Amino acid sequence: MSVRIADITEALEAWAPTSTAESYDNSGLQLGRPDRSVEAVIVALDLTPAVIEEAESRGAGLIITHHPLFFAPIKSISPSTLVGSMALALAEKGIAHYAIHTNLDAARGGVSFALARQLGLREVQFLQVTQDDPEAGLGAIGMLEKPLYGDAFLKYVTDALGLSSLRHVTDADATVEKVAVCGGSGSSFLPVALEAGADAYVTADVKYHQFFDALDPDGHSAIAYLDVGHYESEAVTEELLLDFLRGRFPDVVWVRTENSTSPVRSFVP
Numbered sequence: 001m002s003v004r005i006a007d008i009t010e011a012l013e014a015w016a017p018t019s020t021a022e023s024y025d026n027s028g029l030q031l032g033r034p035d036r037s038v039e040a041v042i043v044a045l046d047l048t049p050a051v052i053e054e055a056e057s058r059g060a061g062l063i064i065t066h067h068p069l070f071f072a073p074i075k076s077i078s079p080s081t082l083v084g085s086m087a088l089a090l091a092e093k094g095i096a097h098y099a100i101h102t103n104l105d106a107a108r109g110g111v112s113f114a115l116a117r118q119l120g121l122r123e124v125q126f127l128q129v130t131q132d133d134p135e136a137g138l139g140a141i142g143m144l145e146k147p148l149y150g151d152a153f154l155k156y157v158t159d160a161l162g163l164s165s166l167r168h169v170t171d172a173d174a175t176v177e178k179v180a181v182c183g184g185s186g187s188s189f190l191p192v193a194l195e196a197g198a199d200a201y202v203t204a205d206v207k208y209h210q211f212f213d214a215l216d217p218d219g220h221s222a223i224a225y226l227d228v229g230h231y232e233s234e235a236v237t238e239e240l241l242l243d244f245l246r247g248r249f250p251d252v253v254w255v256r257t258e259n260s261t262s263p264v265r266s267f268v269p
Helices: 005-015 049-057 082-093 111-118 151-161 187-195 208-214 230-234 237-248
Strands: 028-031 040-044 062-065 096-099 122-130 133-149 167-169 175-185 200-204 224-227 253-256
Touching (some): 005 062, 005 237, 040 237, 049 062, 049 082, 111 133, 111 230, 111 237, 122 175, 122 187, 133 151, 133 187, 151 224, 167 208, 175 230, 187 200, 187 208, 200 230, 208 224, 237 253
Parallel strands (some): 040 062, 062 096, 175 200, 200 224
Antiparallel strands (some): 028 096, 122 133, 133 175, 167 224
């Protein structure tokens, strides 16, 4: 049984209204006709050529991603750029694309809540609530089942997220029980995590000099500060969206991409 794209996007936006997206963002229908009906949908963190090929092979008429195809303003669509090439491929293959980005970051039960659950946190709440809207905010904060110490906490996080490594500022004797998280680029919320009394803050895209912000006047870590990687902190978004949509549109074939959409690779000599 087919469902209109508009019905799917309306359900998503009832949960994560586009009005809560950041001003710089471009969430919403990126390409396609909202009145078109689809029988199968691919869900991915990012749009890539491989994801488009996967959608075509599975007969999916819609791809839903967290990150939008059109983020920066564009002046032309041509095969000379990755964005242009993918936009043309979508149009030529008749595949629509919808992105649910910072509005999903801001939704209760959204990206950071999913990351918190992946880390086994209890009593999860927003790290920072949006003014005048208790159902919107950014980041999340909760409690571990039991305290962990130094390297044991780092090992716990790498196992929970399936990481081979992470970047961090953590003292070996640090006690971690209250944990703040923010999926994606969340370094700007370090002061909020500190003010909330978090023992650790898990996020991504932390610059070198920003790690110094986690140190106390003696040069020890005032908080365990972990950069787990952008893709790695948000990959759970794919399952989050599938769980939400399967329950509301059970007749649609929902498929989580088989592709890792991150372009980043690690070299270990």
